[in-house]
Amino acid sequence: MKKTIVLICYHLGLWGFLGFLVTLILGFLACCANLPASVFYIFLAIFAVVGVTATTICVSRGCKKIH
Numbered sequence: 488m489k490k491t492i493v494l495i496c497y498h499l500g501l502w503g504f505l506g507f508l509v510t511l512i513l514g515f516l517a518c519c520a521n522l523p524a525s526v527f528y529i530f531l532a533i534f535a536v537v538g539v540t541a542t543t544i545c546v547s548r549g550c551k552k553i554h
């Protein structure tokens with residue numbers, strides 16, 4: 488159980504840091520390209536879904552290796 492928690496925190500931490508960078512980059516691009524805020528939020532939501540999905544897959548694979 489401890490390894491599962493560590494894997495979850497590790498992967499979500501990585502995706503959180505990447506999410507911060509993506510937010511800055513997308514914000515800059517949206518500002519320069521005069522994109523509406525809804526497009527910006529849609530791209531951030533897609534990135535968040537990819538991050539949670541990748542975390543779930545990686546943690547489940549990592550937990551299968553334990554047992």
